[in-house]
Amino acid sequence: AQTVTQSQPEMSVQEAETVTLSCTYDTSESDYYLFWYKQPPSRQMILVIRQEAYKQQNATENRFSVNFQKAAKSFSLKISDSQLGDAAMYFCAYRSALIQGAQKLVFGQGTRLTINP
Amino acid sequence: NAGVTQTPKFQVLKTGQSMTLQCAQDMNHEYMSWYRQDPGMGLRLIHYSVGAGITDQGEVPNGYNVSRSTTEDFPLRLLSAAPSQTSVYFCATQREVGSYEQYFGPGTRLTVT
Numbered sequence: 294a295q296t297v298t299q300s301q302p303e304m305s306v307q308e309a310e311t312v313t314l315s316c317t318y319d320t321s322e323s324d325y326y327l328f329w330y331k332q333p334p335s336r337q338m339i340l341v342i343r344q345e346a347y348k349q350q351n352a353t354e355n356r357f358s359v360n361f362q363k364a365a366k367s368f369s370l371k372i373s374d375s376q377l378g379d380a381a382m383y384f385c386a387y388r389s390a391l392i393q394g395a396q397k398l399v400f401g402q403g404t405r406l407t408i409n410p
Numbered sequence: 411n412a413g414v415t416q417t418p419k420f421q422v423l424k425t426g427q428s429m430t431l432q433c434a435q436d437m438n439h440e441y442m443s444w445y446r447q448d449p450g451m452g453l454r455l456i457h458y459s460v461g462a463g464i465t466d467q468g469e470v471p472n473g474y475n476v477s478r479s480t481t482e483d484f485p486l487r488l489l490s491a492a493p494s495q496t497s498v499y500f501c502a503t504q505r506e507v508g509s510y511e512q513y514f515g516p517g518t519r520l521t522v523t
Contacts, residue, residue, distance in 0.1 A: 297452075335516075336517045337514065338500065338502075343510055343511070384453070396458050396460065396512075397443070398502075398512060400452030400453045400454070402450055402452050
């Protein structure tokens, strides 16, 4: 079974600075997807960024980028120019590319990010 | 286009009571899932459905029942509520097996006393 681990329960950063959230995962599969979800106080789960395992290039979405290290099974999220609206719980998630596992997301424990003005 | 809706938003139950959490989607997505979110544990899959009439168990199915008679609706039934079922419940949909993104509802906070 796949597992996802986020070893930082809480992180804080000064507004406008850069912060990196860590995520490691364990799988025996070679093809899969990785995601970062943001959960603000409203509770809504919002997809921030995704990475396909077969792609070597790291995904980027505006101020959000990932460092995907497949051999190390590491998938960190970098937030540049942090804004107050980035304050939220962030979840790393894994999804198999196999049909029988394609609808199941495996989540990490979450990292609560605080932005200091 | 409402997306994924869940009702109720909040619910308090007594131990032993039963209830149904409702989930509806208007995006014609094939896949629907139920997750529960507990502090320090992330979200865990309870049950999922790959289409009308087809359901299967996820990681933590005990104490819950589901059915999928239509594409739009995927209710989650608590048969006899227990304090261990106190959690936030999320419904999620996915267009098809090749789709990347799951769309989440706003969640239901359930407290069992």
